[in-house]
């Protein structure tokens with residue numbers, strides 16, 4: 001196993017020392033049991049909520065954002081109050097204190113359509129606004145969610161239980177939220193628009209264009225050109241509509257590079273929007289709009305690190321930014337998926353990814369990073385992580 005990167009903060013965890021990125025991956029892979037006393041003490045003053053769908057984020061010593069992936073007491077990681085501060089324990093031994101962001105007024109507001117902002121969007125990291133599921137995933141509704149996807153699996157469960165409600169939101173409501181988050185509080189610097197995949201990517205593009213126009217009218221799209229997570233269209237020329245309307249970057253998530261595993265883990269994508277369709281859209285964006293305008297998320301931990309890095313290398317060489325996000329297994333009961341790999345996998349991945357970001361001068365959007373995805377964390381520390 002490679003040694004940890006010596007210039008990152010170090011934490012004693014059991015018999016080992018982990019750096020901050022190791023600790024982030026370990027908590028995301030294993031989950032953390034948050035004791036009630038944390039909510040009792042910090043919920044009123046910090047961005048922290050007991051709601052099961054909330055995106056609670058803690059910050060490690062070097063302002064590294066980590067999603068508080070709440071699980072039961074079986075996790076070795078627990079969060080408790082220690083000397084009046086939130087702290088992480090591992091098997092009852094102190095690891096580190098953490099911080100939360102201050103409580104924003106954002107979640108108390110409603111759109112003109114009567115939706116609480118928090119129903120439609122979440123604040124992530126320090127200053128990211130993410131619309132993570134603007135409409136339900138048609139692949140999940142058709143019975144073929146990606147096996148690792150929490151939203152897709154929850155959607156299928158709701159459909160099977162006949163509890164599903166279509167929650168398409170008006171573009172103006174999205175724009176109201178963006179305006180508040182950009183101009184009022186917490187003055188976000190990165191906007192992500194994400195939704196479920198659709199069976200008709202062409203009309204999905206038109207939906208996004210309407211949203212971009214509404215944002216432009218409300219706040220000026222150039223203030224916050226969004227990253228759009230998109231189902232790749234068959235006709236790549238349609239992608240121009242999004243850039244013309246002010247999109248900053250477009251992500252068509254391939255999730256898994258290895259084709260056999262892609263077909264296995266992403267049965268809906270394999271059936272309706274195959275791997276090649278993703279690849280062609282990404283290549284077309286990079287070719288026409290330049291390096292760094294196309295991105296793709298990968299679920300790091302579901303395929304051998306060699307094939308993951310083969311994909312990262314292929315894409316990076318063509319100006320497409322690979323965005324590794326660690327595999328989080330809890331809550332996807334029906335997936336029958338592998339347990340997350342050990343830290344050597346993630347250390348190899350981040351080392352090689354940092355080298356690729358440097359070599360191909362690829363930028364990952366954002367400021368201090370996101371609560372789950374590792375891409376901005378790696379990019380910010382690329383000189384350290386790329387060291388042999």
Ligand code: SF4
Pocket residue numbers: 137138139140144145146149150151152153195196197268269
């Ligand atoms: S297509 Fe996207 S939203 Fe649908 S199940 Fe897969 S990852 Fe989830």
